[in-house]
Amino acid sequence: MFHIPLNTLRAQFGDIDIYLFDQLLKGRIQKGMQLLDAGCGAGRNIAYLMQAGVQVYGADISAEAIEKTRELAAELAPTLPAKNFVVTDLDALPFQDDKYDVVLCSAVLHFARSEEHFKGIVQELWRVLKPGGMLFARLSTTIGLENKLQQVDGRFYRMSHGPVWFLANEKLVVELEKELRLERLEPLKTVLVEQERAMTTWIVKKAPSCY
Ligand SMILES: C[S@@+](CC[C@H](N)C(=O)[O-])C[C@H]1O[C@@H](n2cnc3c(N)ncnc32)[C@H](O)[C@@H]1O
Structure with missing residues (x-):
């Protein structure tokens, strides 16, 4: 009987984030779309997308x-220009307004240096999204661990594995949604890791243009 070997999954998708994989299964990312991975690191979340014909x-x-x-792109998708990958702080993106169908920001926002920096980054991610475009963010928050985390100063917390992170709470997320007219595509989903760290998946859509 015909079957697809299970080990082809890893060859195709590598270390892609499981919640991003869920968005692929829901058909929200399509061939030909313009997609920015903001804080892409070594590219684990875009390796598959590059090969699938996403821009x-x-x-x-x-x-x-x-x-x-850039090395990953040269190997997997040689038609993608190296200049698509830029060194920049996310609070000042060198891209035009309304450019992207999808913006990813996975495991980055909790490295914000202040509340102003955090808001500045989210504002930039919103600016470069097309009306109707999707922002997919995974970030550490205080959700589900209120009063259980070691607060250092304001929104900064000492994590059990050592570093001090900026942790948004649900109120801040909701304020940004209102301010930027972001519509939720999914309910907020938060995973508690050993009751020490909360990882929230925040998936929203930029309001479609009024015109
Ligand atoms: C934990 S890694 C996550 C990488 C990738 N998004 C992933 O999910 O595998 C965090 C990345 O965010 C980048 N980063 C942190 N703060 C940033 C900022 N203000 N602007 C741009 N990149 C930033 C780091 O350099 C690092 O590559």
Whole structure:
């Protein structure tokens, strides 16, 4: 009987985030779309997308990360220009308004340096999204761990594995949704890791243009 070997899954999708994989299964990312991975790191979430004909761009503050992502693109999708991958702080993206169908921001926002920086990044991710486009973010938050985390200063918390992270709470997320007219595509989903860390998946749509 015909069957597809299970080990082809890893060869195709590598280390892609499981919640991003869910969005693929829901058909929200399609061939030909313009997609930015904001804080792309070494590109684990875009390796499959590059090969699937998505017009992938990447941005990261680390020159080393962008070098690795360019190498990945050269190997997997040689038609993607190296200039699609840029070294930049996400609070000042060198891209035009309303450019992307999809913006990913996975495991980045909790590295914000202040509340202003956090809001500035979200504002930039929103600016470069097309009306109707999807923002997919995974970020550490306080959700589900209120009063259980070691607060250092304001929104900064000492995590059990050592670093101090900026943790948004649900109120801040809701405020940004209202301010930027973001519509939820999914309910907020938060995974608690050993009751020490909360990872929230925030998937929203930029309001379609009024015109
Ligand atoms: C934990 S890694 C996540 C990488 C990738 N998104 C993933 O899910 O595998 C965090 C990445 O965010 C980048 N980063 C952190 N703060 C940033 C900022 N303000 N602007 C741009 N990139 C940033 C880091 O350089 C790093 O590559």
